Amino acid sequence: MTVAELNPATGQPTWQVQAAGVWNGAQIVYCYGNGDAPEIATRNDGAVIISEPTNNGFPRLTLVQPNGGVELFSIPDSTSTVNGSQISVQCCMGPPMANEDGMAYVEYEVRNIGDTGITSDNLYLFQINPDNSTSSTLLSSTTDNEALLPGPIVPDGQGGVVATWTISPSNPPVPQYPYQAADVTGGSVGAPYNLPFSPKTVSPGQFPTIVLGQNGTAFASGPTTSTDGNNTALNQVVSFNIGSGAPNWLYQTSSQDTLSILSADADGGVAINDLQNGVLQLGAAGNSTQITAPLGGSPQYGWGGNWYLANAQGASLISPIAGVDAAGIWATPGGSPSHGNSTAALCSCLLQTDDPGDGSLARPALMAEGSHATDEPRAAAAPGGAPTNCIICSLSPPPSPNTTSCTTFPGTGATYLILVGDGGLQGHDVGNLFNLAAQQAANDLQTQGNKVIACRVSSIQNFNAAMTQNGLITGDLLYFGHSGLRSFSTQPPTYASLLFVGQATGDDTNIAAYNITVLCDSTAGCNIDNYLSANTAIRINGCDAGYTIGDYYSHGKQTSIAQILSNQLRRGVYAYAVGMYFSHLDASQDPYVDGRDPINPKKSRYVSSNLPMYLIPEGTPGNKPSAIPFTPQ
Amino acid sequence: MSFLILTVALSTLSGAAQAVPNSAPTRSPKEIVDILWRRATEGEMLKADGWHRASGFYLHPTAFPGDRSIRVMSNHWGIEYSSVEENAAVVTVDCAEEGKIDSKMRFTSAPKSGTAKTGLIFHLVLAPTYSVMYAPDGKTVEKKTRGNQVWQISEAPAEAWTTVNTAIRFVLEVREKSNDPDIKKNADETVIRLLKLD
Numbered sequence: 001m002t003v004a005e006l007n008p009a010t011g012q013p014t015w016q017v018q019a020a021g022v023w024n025g026a027q028i029v030y031c032y033g034n035g036d037a038p039e040i041a042t043r044n045d046g047a048v049i050i051s052e053p054t055n056n057g058f059p060r061l062t063l064v065q066p067n068g069g070v071e072l073f074s075i076p077d078s079t080s081t082v083n084g085s086q087i088s089v090q091c092c093m094g095p096p097m098a099n100e101d102g103m104a105y106v107e108y109e110v111r112n113i114g115d116t117g118i119t120s121d122n123l124y125l126f127q128i129n130p131d132n133s134t135s136s137t138l139l140s141s142t143t144d145n146e147a148l149l150p151g152p153i154v155p156d157g158q159g160g161v162v163a164t165w166t167i168s169p170s171n172p173p174v175p176q177y178p179y180q181a182a183d184v185t186g187g188s189v190g191a192p193y194n195l196p197f198s199p200k201t202v203s204p205g206q207f208p209t210i211v212l213g214q215n216g217t218a219f220a221s222g223p224t225t226s227t228d229g230n231n232t233a234l235n236q237v238v239s240f241n242i243g244s245g246a247p248n249w250l251y252q253t254s255s256q257d258t259l260s261i262l263s264a265d266a267d268g269g270v271a272i273n274d275l276q277n278g279v280l281q282l283g284a285a286g287n288s289t290q291i292t293a294p295l296g297g298s299p300q301y302g303w304g305g306n307w308y309l310a311n312a313q314g315a316s317l318i319s320p321i322a323g324v325d326a327a328g329i330w331a332t333p334g335g336s337p338s339h340g341n342s343t344a345a346l347c348s349c350l351l352q353t354d355d356p357g358d359g360s361l362a363r364p365a366l367m368a369e370g371s372h373a374t375d376e377p378r379a380a381a382a383p384g385g386a387p388t389n390c391i392i393c394s395l396s397p398p399p400s401p402n403t404t405s406c407t408t409f410p411g412t413g414a415t416y417l418i419l420v421g422d423g424g425l426q427g428h429d430v431g432n433l434f435n436l437a438a439q440q441a442a443n444d445l446q447t448q449g450n451k452v453i454a455c456r457v458s459s460i461q462n463f464n465a466a467m468t469q470n471g472l473i474t475g476d477l478l479y480f481g482h483s484g485l486r487s488f489s490t491q492p493p494t495y496a497s498l499l500f501v502g503q504a505t506g507d508d509t510n511i512a513a514y515n516i517t518v519l520c521d522s523t524a525g526c527n528i529d530n531y532l533s534a535n536t537a538i539r540i541n542g543c544d545a546g547y548t549i550g551d552y553y554s555h556g557k558q559t560s561i562a563q564i565l566s567n568q569l570r571r572g573v574y575a576y577a578v579g580m581y582f583s584h585l586d587a588s589q590d591p592y593v594d595g596r597d598p599i600n601p602k603k604s605r606y607v608s609s610n611l612p613m614y615l616i617p618e619g620t621p622g623n624k625p626s627a628i629p630f631t632p633q
Numbered sequence: 634m635s636f637l638i639l640t641v642a643l644s645t646l647s648g649a650a651q652a653v654p655n656s657a658p659t660r661s662p663k664e665i666v667d668i669l670w671r672r673a674t675e676g677e678m679l680k681a682d683g684w685h686r687a688s689g690f691y692l693h694p695t696a697f698p699g700d701r702s703i704r705v706m707s708n709h710w711g712i713e714y715s716s717v718e719e720n721a722a723v724v725t726v727d728c729a730e731e732g733k734i735d736s737k738m739r740f741t742s743a744p745k746s747g748t749a750k751t752g753l754i755f756h757l758v759l760a761p762t763y764s765v766m767y768a769p770d771g772k773t774v775e776k777k778t779r780g781n782q783v784w785q786i787s788e789a790p791a792e793a794w795t796t797v798n799t800a801i802r803f804v805l806e807v808r809e810k811s812n813d814p815d816i817k818k819n820a821d822e823t824v825i826r827l828l829k830l831d
Contacts, residue, residue, distance in 0.1 A: 214744050266747035484749030505711025505727045514714045
């Protein structure tokens with residue numbers, strides 16, 4: 001058994017930790033049974049915590065630094081005393097968990113067994129601080145001939161964690177509520193409470209799946225038993241208060257059915273997969289809405305915001321089925337699409353907070369690109385907020401709808417057009433970062449000998465004027481600006497895909513299906529071939545413009561603003577289906593996954609207002625996703 | 634004498650309505666929603682009289698819910714899109730729901746949407762108005778005449794609502810009038826949070 005970290009670009013191990021063999025009868029074995037394999041969590045500094053649930057040869061608790069340095073932690077032994085002879089044994093560890101503040105946690109059990117059974121059992125919460133110092137806190141203890149099996153740990157959304165465990169008696173019956181939980185904040189253990197599940201049996205490694213909702217609510221799915229007198233085993237999803245365990249509502253199904261949690265949703269509810277009834281959304285009050293017919297399997301959420309369904313051919317991309325709380329820190333099972341037992345907001349687009357003091361990711365940002373927070377300094381910026389080598393930064397928005405505000409960088413090659421949208425308003429303002437990324441693109445294109453016309457745009461009319469008043473564009477048209485999805489407060493949620501060109505409100509500040517005909521309106525005599533060459537491609541540098549969704553402004557048709565643009569302008573469009581962020585390194589060099597600060601993921605990472613500047617897609621370093629091509633339909 | 638004047642006035646209104654019983658609505662769906670939002674921005678939807686004045690905008694108006702809970706919307710809002718199809722219309726508003734203020738002046742942020750921007754959809758229908766003439770008792774309906782058709786919003790709000798800046802004024806006014814130290818403390822905290830919104 002080996003745990004290894006693989007380089008995403010080469011697939012080669014960057015470090016690995018191997019287990020020792022274990023004597024089994026007359027031979028050494030290196031195999032592991034169900035539930036015995038090591039569990040892993042990734043801390044936000046890149047360190048990996050590995051725990052071994054049993055005594056199968058792996059160290060009980062290991063921390064591997066990003067550079068491969070290994071640190072082993074001492075976990076107290078359990079004891080077994082038979083006929084007065086005591087031996088020390090390695091007992092049980094739970095899965096580790098890495099919280100957003102850099103703390104990591106894992107539960108361990110110290111079980112003392114005598115001739116008559118379990119004489120005492122103590123369950124501890126082991127805490128690893130960011131400097132790798134440690135402490136242990138007693139969670140629960142018993143002398144009732146029962147084991148306290150370590151369970152998973154989830155964040156409580158307030159900086160603390162909820163530790164869970166299972167009461168497993170040596171002899172039946174299982175208690176009515178064997179699954180226990182307690183909120184632990186600042187080393188203080190809150191009153192333990194029952195999770196409202198009553199399974200007929202319990203076993204190590206089996207525990208309800210928990211995701212964190214909003215406003216102190218969590219959701220869990222797991223086995224229980226009917227209370228109608230038939231004593232039937234059922235699956236159940238429950239909403240409960242994460243501080244007290246008090247249930248808000250329960251959703252149960254028939255004995256033959258299987259329920260699994262897909263995600264905590266932005267509307268305060270939860271999306272579940274009911275194997276017999278399809279994907280359902282259970283609202284904050286427990287009201288059920290069917291989203292899909294039965295899918296034959298349980299969909300999985302991906303880092304790019306897409307849903308996938310495993311099938312015989314591998315995995316297929318399916319339509320969005322849930323309004324995932326993308327800013328939630330444990331919105332999907334295992335904390336993230338990686339199931340890495342680590343807190344992670346799903347999209348760095350959504351990390352701006354209106355109140356840093358309350359410790360919450362309080363509200364969605366209009367700003368899609370996340371690497372610059374407005375409250376951060378721009379120490380490197382020249383007077384006026386822009387460096388002098390950024391000509392585009394000095395362009396003003398056009399004074400009226402059908403006018404342009406452009407600058408030209410001469411060249412003898414093809415003519416490129418760069419359109420730069422507004423930076424955004426207070427709280428979502430990227431300052432000059434779009435301008436800087438556009439300037440970088442202009443510099444790179446001019447270095448290659450091309451002519452570049454760069455224009456500021458604040459409305460669809462500005463966009464159209466810049467496109468149709470600059471002669472024939474023989475290179476590509478590049479857009480740098482806000483884009484993405486708008487959600488409407490409907491049940492189920494409704495979405496639209498737009499380019500948020502302007503920062504003002506109003507029907508012409510955005511580009512969407514409802515006003516797309518403003519761009520080179522053929523009914524008014526516009527011929528796109530007069531303005532864009534047949535080889536011109538449109539490249540959208542903005543968040544989620546290639547994300548396909550049931551677009552409200554297209555009467556619910558599955559499409560994206562990239563496809564809508566391609567259809568209207570009869571040209572190929574390249575756009576990303578993921579968020580984007582700013583970096584001084586290009587996509588092949590940038591070492592980050594997204595624009596979050598690695599120390600405080602609630603914050604966006606600082607970039608200075610200087611060149612070089614790139615707007616790059618979220619994704620694995622060295623293996624960023626490519627822009628998706630869209631062709632006219 | 635005052636009753637006689639009222640009757641004459643109602644008769645005149647009724648007559649005018651009868652002359653153009655099915656004329657085109659004087660305000661478009663977009664104008665209806667725009668006026669409603671402007672009034673909300675001015676704080677009209679926080680007061681019973683303002684709420685009642687706006688009741689004509691709704692197909693099924695509701696009683697003023699009081700100010701037990703105030704829904705706070707973003708300062709920045711705008712009509713994004715409107716469309717009319719026969720007797721139905723849709724208007725979408727580019728806005729963000731920021732949160733709620735309870736009667737103790739505690740502010741709770743709205744759930745996160747998970748998308749870059751948010752908005753509201755208003756459904757409107759074309760509905761007739763009526764002119765009503767009452768008997769001398771002021772209660773008995775003598776005549777109910779169908780008048781112009783107007784656009785009305787199908788769904789009425791359940792809570793008083795306004796935008797951030799007006800909410801700040803509302804909280805400050807409540808704070809000023811209250812002798813409850815908890816309300817004053819909550820109001821102070823809420824104002825600090827509201828000032829960070831836009």
